[in-house]
Amino acid sequence: MLDVASPLPDLPERQGGPPWPGYEYVKGWGVFTLPFASGHVLALRVFPEDGFSSYRTLWHRDPQRRWSIHVDGQHLETAGPRYLGPACAHVGHARIRLEWTASASLRVTVDEPELDWTLTARQTPIRRVINAISPRMPLSTWRSPRLVRAREVMAQRALGLGQIRMSRTMPSGHEGILMPERMYFIDEATAVLDGIDLGGATRANPNPDMGAIPLPALGVLAIGQGVWQIPNNKGAQHG
Helix, strand or coil: CCCCCCCCCCCCCEECCCCCCCEEEEEEEEEEEEEECCCCEEEEEEEEEECCCCEEEEEEECCCCCEEEEEECCCCCCHHHHHHHHHCCEEEECCEEEEEEECCEEEEEECCCCEEEEEEEECCHHHHHHHHHHHHCCHHHHHCHHHHHHHHHHHHHCCCCCCCCCEEECCCCCEEEEEEEEEEEEEEEEEEECCEECCCECCCCCCCEECCEECCCCEEEEEEEEEEECHHHCCCCCC
């Protein structure tokens, strides 16, 4: 039986240092993206370790393609609003509660907007193999553009995630790299947002995007980290 839940609530909440000098970072897990049949898209970020302070965020895109980010944390100046805020119609505070109802099933509730969201993750045979190998790969492999591109091609062709990019320039202008260690598919989900049933999980075509940044075409729960180069260090050597 797939067990996603057991290690996640025990991840330490701490403010740490980035893996490379001249970068900001976050480390944790979340729902990379989850498109619904109604045209709504939800995403979740849970980062107990980062260079800011521990926080959770809910992302929502309505059928008119307007994004909002809702932050459960001390400050709005966290990674999501910092890098993606320019592409959002709204950024604000919210209270986000998480409950693992089974080893691979999660319930997310939010006060405002009023949301009750449930999802179940699963692992395919190819995803099982990749999840076993990926955490053992040296972190330095994410500094090679060729190896990052190879991961993107694998995600597009072997995993069916569509035209996603792990390395990208954010709407804020920061250059960042998303570095998932494990990923699980989500194709079983329900969500009621402000009294509206969002319908079932679906595959989006084309990929959802946020400020011209493509997100996965189908539901993905990911565990890993992300780094963003501090602007005055853009000229630093990548090695």
